[in-house]
Amino acid sequence: MAVLGLITHTTTYKYAKPVTFGAHRAMFLPRRGSTARLLGWSAETNIRSKIHWVSDARSNAVTVIAPSEPGSELTFTFRVRGVYFGIRGIEAFPLEARADEVPIQYTPDEWNDLVGYLRPHAEDPDGSLATWTKSFVAGDRDQTVDVLRRMLAAFGNQFSYRARETEGTQTPGETLRTKSGTCRDYAWLMTEALRRLGFASRFVSGYLYDKALDGGEVGMTGSGATHAWLQVFLPGGGWMDYDPTNQINAGFDLIPVAVARHPGQAIPLEGSWFGDAKDYLGMSVSVTVNKIGEFADPSEG
Structure with a gap:
């Protein structure tokens, strides 16, 4: 089954008086490939x-926006219409034997291609990340699927989701210390933990489709805003999605926009403005991902 969907992503910055703006860079276009077809998209500003x-x-597709006049409000509105075929779970892919157990045995060519996603990026000054990571491997023959499931489940059992207005991503150590964070914090912690177990892992920013919201119900954590999770490269399966915030790794829910070695490379919207710091009044973000139709996937015969 394929889903025809409409994504609307609006961000508004407000100021006490008109200010001038530098260039902004936005990441909002879903990555095209075997699971997505983009039918149309647009980027608009109020000035x-x-x-x-x-x-x-x-x-990754990057939209560069250069406002040419001052204003006391700057609004970006991005819209995308496309077809999404969803991602099957890991059980649907016969992993190669060298991927069955931890650590995965990557080939020399894979190693050269994946080295940036294998090498840990974050520091671990007190060893807390290493200690937490080791708790998911019990012996010499740990099954890959089991380790990934245990780590994914740990976020639902050990952590409390905490939204915050400040931008940026916590260090893995801070997320472990507070046992809380946002979707970006969870994704970054799991990415770095898996790298220390020999998994090629990359940070992902994108959108979360939540069918509950189509019916006006309370949805999953992270819907209504941009979302973050991670992908793990498993020989035989390829890049597989893992969302520690909602403990999901398959289906139509995750729509990737940007992949990166670290969160700083996948910021949904960033830019500059010039004026007095006290004039900044704040920002608001609204994201809707709606299903507007569905039809049979021709690849399924």
Whole structure:
């Protein structure tokens, strides 16, 4: 089954008086591939701007927006319409034998291609991350699927989701110390933990489709905003999604926009403005991901 969907992503910055703006960079276009087809997209601002699209080194689509006039409010509205085929769970893919147990045995070519996603990025000054990571491996023949499931479940059992207005991502050590964080914090902690077990892992920013919201019900954690999770490269399966916030790794829920070695490379929207710091009044973000139709996937015969 394939889903025809509409994504609307609006961000508004407000100021006490008109200020001037530098260029902004946005990541809102879902990554195209075997699971997604983009039918149309647009980027608009409430003030006159020059807009163009580029691709970064990881093949993420980046929208560059240069406002050409001052204002006391700056609103970005991004819309995407496309077809999404969903991701099957790991059980649907016959992993190669070298991926059955931890550590995974990557080939020399894979190692060269994946080294940036295998090497830990965050520091672990007190060893807390290493200690937590080791708790998921029990012996010499730990099954890959079991380790991934145990780590995913730990976020539901050990941590409390905590939204916050401040931008940025906590260090893995801070998330472990407080046993709380946002989706970006959870994704970064799991990414770095898996790297220390020899898994090639990358940080993902994107959108969360929540079918409960189509019916006006309370949805999953992280819906209504941009979302973050991670992908793990498993020989035989490829890059597989894992969302520690909602403990899911398959289905139509996760729509990737940007992949990165670390969260700083996958910021949904960033830019600059010029004026007195006290004039900044804050920002608001609204994201809706709606299903507007569905049809049979022709690849399923």
